[in-house]
Amino acid sequence: MAQEKSMAIPEFLSKAELIKQGAEARVYRAEFLGKPTIVKERFPKRYRHPVLDEKLTHRRTVQEVRSILRCRRAGISAPVVYFVDYTSHCIFLEEIAGSSTVRDHIASTRQSDCSKELGWLAERVGQILAKMHDEDVVHGDLTTSNMLLRHQEDGESELFLIDFGLSYISALPEDKGVDLYVLEKAFLSTHPNTETLFERLLKSYAVASKKSSSVIKKLDEVRLRGRKRSMVG
Numbered sequence: 001m002a003q004e005k006s007m008a009i010p011e012f013l014s015k016a017e018l019i020k021q022g023a024e025a026r027v028y029r030a031e032f033l034g035k036p037t038i039v040k041e042r043f044p045k046r047y048r049h050p051v052l053d054e055k056l057t058h059r060r061t062v063q064e065v066r067s068i069l070r071c072r073r074a075g076i077s078a079p080v081v082y083f084v085d086y087t088s089h090c091i092f093l094e095e096i097a098g099s100s101t102v103r104d105h106i107a108s109t110r111q112s113d114c115s116k117e118l119g120w121l122a123e124r125v126g127q128i129l130a131k132m133h134d135e136d137v138v139h140g141d142l143t144t145s146n147m148l149l150r151h152q153e154d155g156e157s158e159l160f161l162i163d164f165g166l167s168y169i170s171a172l173p174e175d176k177g178v179d180l181y182v183l184e185k186a187f188l189s190t191h192p193n194t195e196t197l198f199e200r201l202l203k204s205y206a207v208a209s210k211k212s213s214s215v216i217k218k219l220d221e222v223r224l225r226g227r228k229r230s231m232v233g
């Protein structure tokens with residue numbers, strides 16, 4: 001849209017709908033070049049030294065874009081990156097319209113007593129994470145809020161990964177094991193009594209990933225360390 005091209009980003013964002021105010025970034029919904037768009041704006045943190053803050057913010061923006069592109073190249077569903085502005089630290093992303101977070105989906109399905117239907121979703125999550133780790137992308141903030149489920153007209157659902165702000169590239173099984181450990185902690189605290197469901201997720205990860213045995217071994221080590229730490233504490 002011609003009007004958007006000439007508009008400065010702060011002016012563009014002032015007209016957008018703020019949907020989340022986080023500690024590190026604001027998330028907006030807007031229309032960009034005629035497309036429903038999500039804009040993620042990382043703002044300066046006053047408590048940090050300005051030079052360090054600029055470096056960190058720049059790095060996170062670069063990492064987020066790099067990981068999304070790497071995932072998409074490998075056929076992993078993540079939003080299309082429409083535009084990046086490294087001055088205002090804004091990423092313009094495809095809005096996954098008609099989607100809900102996996103967190104909300106699990107919560108509402110469990111409430112309606114259809115928990116058995118969640119097995120396929122746990123397997124799908126295991127598979128997508130296996131593919132992501134096989135590409136050496138470590139997400140860094142895996143939670144069920146950072147996964148979107150788009151329900152299609154044919155009844156099928158497509159699973160997307162979002163929020164790669166803490167992601168990085170690593171081939172180390174330890175990094176991938178910690179990634180799964182972070183998810184396990186978040187999963188079981190957000191969705192109590194879902195140990196069996198999470199085990200199903202891990203099983204499907206183990207089957208789908210080419211390098212799963214060393215990752216699961218590391219996950220077990222990290223779990224053990226976590227348990228020892230909580231016993232001491």
Ligand code: AMP
Pocket residue numbers: 019020022027038040079093094095096097099101145146148162163
């Ligand atoms: P984030 O800070 O990236 O986790 O985004 C915060 C919230 O905005 C998410 O929990 C989603 O509800 C929504 N969101 C983020 N990215 C998208 C997207 N590409 N499409 C649709 N909704 C999104």
